[in-house]
Amino acid sequence: MADDGPVPNSAGMAAPRSAVPAGACDAHCHILDPRFPSPDAEKPSGMTFDDYRLLQVRLGTQRAVVVQSKFHRQDHACLLDALRRFDGTGRGIGVLDPGVSDAELKRLDAGGVRGLRFSVWNPADTVTTIAMIEPLARRIADLGWHAQLHMMGDQIVAHAALLKRLPCAIVFDHMGRLPPSLGPQHAAFAVIGDLLAAGRAWVKLAGAYLNTQIGAPDYPDAGAIARAFVGLAPERLVWGSDWPHVTEPAGHKPDDAVLLDLLDGWSGAEAVRRRILVDNPAELYGFG
Structure with missing residues:
Protein backbone atom coordinates (compact mmCIF):
# COMPACT_ATOMS: atom_id res chain seq x y z
CA MET A 1 0.00 0.00 0.00
CA ALA A 2 1.19 3.51 -0.80
CA ASP A 3 0.07 7.01 -1.67
CA ASP A 4 -2.47 7.58 -4.42
CA GLY A 5 -1.41 6.91 -7.98
CA PRO A 6 -3.23 8.40 -10.98
CA VAL A 7 -6.56 7.35 -9.45
CA PRO A 8 -7.59 9.00 -6.16
CA ASN A 9 -7.81 6.61 -3.22
CA SER A 10 -5.93 3.90 -5.09
CA ALA A 11 -2.21 3.17 -4.89
CA GLY A 12 0.02 2.18 -7.79
CA MET A 13 0.52 3.33 -11.35
CA ALA A 14 0.42 0.24 -13.56
CA ALA A 15 -2.47 -1.43 -15.32
CA PRO A 16 -3.37 -5.00 -14.30
CA ARG A 17 -1.00 -7.66 -15.62
CA SER A 18 -3.86 -9.43 -17.40
CA ALA A 19 -6.36 -7.53 -19.52
CA VAL A 20 -9.96 -8.11 -18.46
CA PRO A 21 -12.51 -9.57 -20.90
CA ALA A 22 -15.17 -7.40 -22.52
CA GLY A 23 -18.05 -6.74 -20.17
CA ALA A 24 -15.96 -7.20 -17.02
CA CYS A 25 -17.71 -5.95 -13.90
CA ASP A 26 -16.43 -4.40 -10.70
CA PHE A 36 -25.39 15.31 -2.32
CA PRO A 37 -27.09 15.27 1.11
CA SER A 38 -25.32 13.70 4.06
CA PRO A 39 -25.45 14.23 7.83
CA ASP A 40 -21.70 13.65 7.95
CA ALA A 41 -19.73 16.83 8.63
CA GLU A 42 -16.48 15.39 7.24
CA LYS A 43 -16.52 15.69 3.46
CA PRO A 44 -14.87 12.96 1.35
CA SER A 45 -12.28 13.75 -1.29
CA GLY A 46 -11.56 11.92 -4.53
CA MET A 47 -14.53 9.54 -4.29
CA THR A 48 -16.93 10.90 -6.90
CA PHE A 49 -18.33 9.30 -10.04
CA ASP A 50 -15.68 11.02 -12.16
CA ASP A 51 -12.94 9.72 -9.85
CA TYR A 52 -14.30 6.19 -10.19
CA ARG A 53 -14.31 6.51 -13.97
CA LEU A 54 -10.53 6.97 -13.77
CA LEU A 55 -10.31 3.62 -12.01
CA GLN A 56 -12.40 1.97 -14.72
CA VAL A 57 -9.99 3.28 -17.35
CA ARG A 58 -7.02 1.92 -15.40
CA LEU A 59 -8.55 -1.51 -14.75
CA GLY A 60 -10.39 -1.88 -18.05
CA THR A 61 -13.69 -2.82 -16.42
CA GLN A 62 -16.88 -1.74 -18.19
CA ARG A 63 -19.63 -2.48 -15.69
CA ALA A 64 -19.96 -1.48 -12.05
CA VAL A 65 -22.14 -2.13 -9.02
CA VAL A 66 -22.31 0.89 -6.73
CA VAL A 67 -23.06 0.10 -3.10
CA GLN A 68 -24.72 2.86 -1.07
CA SER A 69 -22.21 4.36 1.35
CA LYS A 70 -22.76 5.14 5.03
CA PHE A 71 -21.85 8.73 4.18
CA HIS A 72 -25.17 9.13 2.35
CA ARG A 73 -27.18 6.97 4.80
CA GLN A 74 -30.62 6.30 3.21
CA ASP A 75 -30.63 9.20 0.76
CA HIS A 76 -30.03 7.63 -2.66
CA ALA A 77 -29.66 10.80 -4.73
CA CYS A 78 -25.92 10.27 -5.25
CA LEU A 79 -26.39 6.58 -6.10
CA LEU A 80 -29.18 7.23 -8.61
CA ASP A 81 -27.18 10.04 -10.21
CA ALA A 82 -24.26 7.65 -10.71
CA LEU A 83 -26.50 4.97 -12.20
CA ARG A 84 -27.93 7.48 -14.67
CA ARG A 85 -24.43 8.46 -15.71
CA PHE A 86 -23.40 4.83 -16.18
CA ASP A 87 -26.15 4.66 -18.81
CA GLY A 88 -26.99 0.98 -18.47
CA THR A 89 -23.57 -0.27 -17.39
CA GLY A 90 -24.18 0.29 -13.68
CA ARG A 91 -26.37 -1.26 -10.99
CA GLY A 92 -26.96 -0.16 -7.43
CA ILE A 93 -27.33 -1.63 -3.95
CA GLY A 94 -29.33 0.54 -1.57
CA VAL A 95 -29.67 0.93 2.19
CA LEU A 96 -33.16 1.23 3.71
CA ASP A 97 -35.16 0.51 6.84
CA PRO A 98 -38.46 -1.42 6.98
CA GLY A 99 -40.50 1.79 6.91
CA VAL A 100 -39.72 2.37 3.23
CA SER A 101 -42.77 2.78 1.01
CA ASP A 102 -43.62 0.52 -1.93
CA ALA A 103 -43.44 3.58 -4.15
CA GLU A 104 -39.85 4.26 -3.08
CA LEU A 105 -38.85 0.67 -3.75
CA LYS A 106 -40.33 0.91 -7.23
CA ARG A 107 -38.54 4.23 -7.84
CA LEU A 108 -35.20 2.73 -6.86
CA ASP A 109 -35.86 -0.37 -8.96
CA ALA A 110 -36.55 1.81 -12.01
CA GLY A 111 -33.28 3.64 -11.31
CA GLY A 112 -31.21 0.46 -11.42
CA VAL A 113 -31.10 -0.66 -7.78
CA ARG A 114 -31.07 -4.46 -7.46
CA GLY A 115 -30.58 -5.16 -3.77
CA LEU A 116 -30.26 -3.85 -0.23
CA ARG A 117 -27.11 -3.91 1.84
CA PHE A 118 -26.94 -4.69 5.54
CA SER A 119 -23.50 -3.76 6.81
CA VAL A 120 -23.90 -5.04 10.37
CA TRP A 121 -20.40 -6.30 11.08
CA ASN A 122 -19.72 -3.36 13.41
CA PRO A 123 -22.81 -2.69 15.60
CA ALA A 124 -21.35 0.64 16.73
CA ASP A 125 -21.26 1.97 13.17
CA THR A 126 -24.21 0.42 11.38
CA VAL A 127 -27.06 2.21 9.59
CA THR A 128 -29.18 -0.96 9.61
CA THR A 129 -29.58 -3.84 12.05
CA ILE A 130 -29.83 -7.61 11.81
CA ALA A 131 -33.47 -7.34 12.92
CA MET A 132 -34.23 -5.39 9.72
CA ILE A 133 -32.98 -8.08 7.35
CA GLU A 134 -35.96 -10.44 7.31
CA PRO A 135 -38.79 -7.87 7.06
CA LEU A 136 -37.00 -6.09 4.23
CA ALA A 137 -36.17 -9.37 2.49
CA ARG A 138 -39.90 -10.07 2.32
CA ARG A 139 -40.48 -6.65 0.77
CA ILE A 140 -37.83 -6.97 -1.94
CA ALA A 141 -38.25 -10.62 -2.92
CA ASP A 142 -40.98 -9.88 -5.47
CA LEU A 143 -38.75 -7.27 -7.11
CA GLY A 144 -36.09 -9.91 -7.69
CA TRP A 145 -33.67 -8.03 -5.44
CA HIS A 146 -31.20 -9.65 -3.07
CA ALA A 147 -29.98 -8.99 0.45
CA GLN A 148 -26.29 -8.10 0.52
CA LEU A 149 -24.83 -8.94 3.92
CA HIS A 150 -21.64 -7.59 5.41
CA MET A 151 -21.41 -9.82 8.47
CA MET A 152 -18.46 -11.31 10.29
CA GLY A 153 -18.07 -15.09 10.15
CA ASP A 154 -19.26 -15.54 13.72
CA GLN A 155 -22.39 -13.52 12.96
CA ILE A 156 -23.13 -15.72 9.95
CA VAL A 157 -22.97 -18.79 12.16
CA ALA A 158 -25.08 -17.22 14.90
CA HIS A 159 -27.80 -16.23 12.43
CA ALA A 160 -27.67 -19.26 10.14
CA ALA A 161 -31.35 -20.10 10.72
CA LEU A 162 -32.36 -16.56 9.73
CA LEU A 163 -30.30 -16.70 6.55
CA LYS A 164 -31.77 -20.04 5.50
CA ARG A 165 -35.35 -18.78 5.73
CA LEU A 166 -34.91 -15.51 3.84
CA PRO A 167 -37.20 -15.42 0.77
CA CYS A 168 -34.70 -13.64 -1.46
CA ALA A 169 -31.19 -14.38 -2.68
CA ILE A 170 -28.24 -13.48 -0.45
CA VAL A 171 -24.92 -11.95 -1.44
CA PHE A 172 -22.13 -12.27 1.11
CA ASP A 173 -19.76 -9.32 1.19
CA HIS A 174 -15.99 -9.65 1.39
CA MET A 175 -15.79 -13.45 1.28
CA GLY A 176 -17.94 -13.79 4.37
CA ARG A 177 -15.34 -12.11 6.62
CA LEU A 178 -14.00 -15.45 7.82
CA PRO A 179 -11.22 -15.16 10.42
CA PRO A 180 -7.98 -15.33 8.41
CA SER A 181 -6.40 -17.73 10.90
CA LEU A 182 -9.16 -20.30 10.23
CA GLY A 183 -10.33 -19.43 6.73
CA PRO A 184 -12.45 -22.23 5.21
CA GLN A 185 -12.16 -24.18 8.48
CA HIS A 186 -14.43 -21.65 10.18
CA ALA A 187 -18.04 -22.81 10.57
CA ALA A 188 -19.36 -19.90 8.49
CA PHE A 189 -17.80 -21.43 5.37
CA ALA A 190 -20.13 -24.43 5.66
CA VAL A 191 -23.16 -22.18 6.27
CA ILE A 192 -22.37 -20.17 3.15
CA GLY A 193 -21.57 -23.36 1.25
CA ASP A 194 -25.00 -24.82 1.96
CA LEU A 195 -26.66 -21.68 0.63
CA LEU A 196 -24.43 -21.71 -2.46
CA ALA A 197 -25.28 -25.34 -3.13
CA ALA A 198 -28.98 -24.53 -2.88
CA GLY A 199 -28.59 -21.75 -5.48
CA ARG A 200 -29.68 -19.16 -2.92
CA ALA A 201 -26.45 -17.25 -2.37
CA TRP A 202 -23.51 -15.54 -4.01
CA VAL A 203 -20.13 -14.46 -2.64
CA LYS A 204 -18.13 -11.34 -3.46
CA LEU A 205 -14.41 -11.98 -3.87
CA ALA A 206 -13.56 -8.54 -2.53
CA GLY A 207 -11.71 -6.98 0.38
CA ALA A 208 -8.59 -9.13 0.49
CA TYR A 209 -7.06 -6.48 2.75
CA LEU A 210 -9.97 -6.98 5.18
CA ASN A 211 -9.40 -10.74 5.34
CA THR A 212 -5.69 -10.98 6.01
CA GLN A 213 -3.17 -11.06 8.82
CA ILE A 214 -0.24 -11.29 6.40
CA GLY A 215 -1.09 -8.41 4.08
CA ALA A 216 0.02 -7.09 0.69
CA PRO A 217 0.92 -7.74 -1.99
CA ASP A 218 -0.21 -11.37 -2.11
CA TYR A 219 -2.65 -11.63 0.83
CA PRO A 220 -2.10 -15.41 0.98
CA ASP A 221 -4.51 -16.05 3.85
CA ALA A 222 -7.29 -14.18 2.05
CA GLY A 223 -6.31 -16.08 -1.08
CA ALA A 224 -6.87 -19.41 0.67
CA ILE A 225 -10.44 -18.34 1.42
CA ALA A 226 -11.02 -17.12 -2.14
CA ARG A 227 -9.65 -20.31 -3.70
CA ALA A 228 -11.85 -22.40 -1.41
CA PHE A 229 -14.94 -20.59 -2.68
CA VAL A 230 -13.75 -20.99 -6.28
CA GLY A 231 -13.37 -24.70 -5.70
CA LEU A 232 -16.83 -24.88 -4.18
CA ALA A 233 -19.00 -22.78 -6.50
CA PRO A 234 -17.27 -20.77 -9.25
CA GLU A 235 -20.68 -20.08 -10.82
CA ARG A 236 -21.79 -18.12 -7.71
CA LEU A 237 -18.90 -15.66 -7.37
CA VAL A 238 -18.32 -12.05 -8.42
CA TRP A 239 -15.29 -9.79 -7.97
CA GLY A 240 -15.20 -6.28 -6.54
CA SER A 241 -12.55 -3.64 -5.93
CA ASP A 242 -14.16 -2.05 -2.85
CA TRP A 243 -12.84 1.32 -4.09
CA PRO A 244 -12.40 3.95 -2.55
CA HIS A 245 -11.41 1.70 0.35
CA VAL A 246 -13.06 3.85 3.00
CA THR A 247 -11.81 1.63 5.83
CA GLU A 248 -8.20 2.41 4.92
CA PRO A 249 -6.51 5.70 5.89
CA ALA A 250 -5.05 8.09 3.35
CA GLY A 251 -1.57 6.98 2.31
CA HIS A 252 -2.44 3.34 2.94
CA LYS A 253 -4.90 2.61 0.17
CA PRO A 254 -4.43 -0.69 -1.68
CA ASP A 255 -3.42 -0.96 -5.33
CA ASP A 256 -6.60 -1.87 -7.23
CA ALA A 257 -4.66 -3.37 -10.14
CA VAL A 258 -2.94 -5.71 -7.68
CA LEU A 259 -6.31 -6.62 -6.17
CA LEU A 260 -7.64 -7.45 -9.64
CA ASP A 261 -4.53 -9.46 -10.48
CA LEU A 262 -5.13 -11.62 -7.40
CA LEU A 263 -8.07 -13.10 -9.28
CA ASP A 264 -5.66 -14.70 -11.77
CA GLY A 265 -4.31 -16.98 -9.06
CA TRP A 266 -7.59 -17.42 -7.25
CA SER A 267 -9.55 -18.52 -10.32
CA GLY A 268 -6.94 -20.94 -11.64
CA ALA A 269 -8.17 -20.76 -15.23
CA GLU A 270 -9.10 -18.01 -17.67
CA ALA A 271 -12.57 -19.48 -18.24
CA VAL A 272 -13.27 -19.29 -14.51
CA ARG A 273 -11.88 -15.75 -14.33
CA ARG A 274 -14.15 -14.70 -17.17
CA ARG A 275 -17.12 -16.28 -15.47
CA ILE A 276 -16.44 -14.36 -12.26
CA LEU A 277 -15.84 -11.04 -14.03
CA VAL A 278 -18.49 -11.22 -16.79
CA ASP A 279 -21.04 -14.02 -16.76
CA ASN A 280 -21.85 -14.24 -13.06
CA PRO A 281 -22.41 -10.50 -12.49
CA ALA A 282 -24.45 -10.32 -15.69
CA GLU A 283 -26.78 -12.96 -14.23
CA LEU A 284 -26.85 -11.59 -10.69
CA TYR A 285 -27.37 -7.93 -11.57
CA GLY A 286 -29.27 -8.29 -14.82
CA PHE A 287 -26.77 -6.77 -17.25
CA GLY A 288 -27.85 -7.31 -20.83
Missing part, protein backbone atom coordinates in the same frame (compact mmCIF):
# COMPACT_ATOMS: atom_id res chain seq x y z
CA ALA A 27 -19.24 -5.67 -8.47
CA HIS A 28 -18.43 -3.62 -5.38
CA CYS A 29 -17.52 0.05 -5.28
CA HIS A 30 -18.77 3.12 -3.43
CA ILE A 31 -19.32 6.67 -4.64
CA LEU A 32 -19.30 9.48 -2.10
CA ASP A 33 -20.02 12.97 -3.32
CA PRO A 34 -20.32 16.03 -1.03
CA ARG A 35 -22.66 17.64 -3.59
